[in-house]
Amino acid sequence: MYAEALGQNVQSKIAVANAIENRFQDTTYEFRNLPTYSRVISSKNAFESFGNVNFRLVSNVLAGRKSGEHLTSKQRQALIDSFIAAWVVYNSILPDTTSGALYFYSPYIDQPAYITQGLASGTLEEVYPADVNPNKFKFFRRSQ
Numbered sequence: 557m558y559a560e561a562l563g564q565n566v567q568s569k570i571a572v573a574n575a576i577e578n579r580f581q582d583t584t585y586e587f588r589n590l591p592t593y594s595r596v597i598s599s600k601n602a603f604e605s606f607g608n609v610n611f612r613l614v615s616n617v618l619a620g621r622k623s624g625e626h627l628t629s630k631q632r633q634a635l636i637d638s639f640i641a642a643w644v645v646y647n648s649i650l651p652d653t654t655s656g657a658l659y660f661y662s663p664y665i666d667q668p669a670y671i672t673q674g675l676a677s678g679t680l681e682e683v684y685p686a687d688v689n690p691n692k693f694k695f696f697r698r699s700q
Contacts, residue, residue: 569641
């Protein structure tokens with residue numbers, strides 16, 4: 557959640573955590589061979605930020621691998637918010653804020669082809685998690 561929703565509010569981080577949880581719980585062909593959260597997050601093309609500089613920075617600091625790398629107070633707060641979001645979702649403290657969303661993207665980048673195709677074919681529909689700015693994040697679930 558830290559790298560994927562960097563600079564976003566806690567509600568956005570919770571929505572990202574819900575999408576991860578929904579993929580973990582999903583038993584369809586696309587996600588059935590992802591038996592751990594680690595596999596969900598690290599699966600090919602799953603999350604654009606996996607392995608980027610923000611992800612590596614936090615990984616290194618948490619693992620104590622690189623001395624001299626420190627998080628700013630803003631980065632520390634974002635990391636704390638990410639842990640809270642993961643804890644809230646993992647422990648089912650709140651209901652799924654995404655109504656079953658499996659996919660999301662930031663409109664600041666091009667809309668992924670699978671979203672465009674899913675919307676055109678009617679297999680995906682957009683959902684609007686509370687307090688998540690749709691100009692910053694868009695969430696999608698399979699059509700009901």
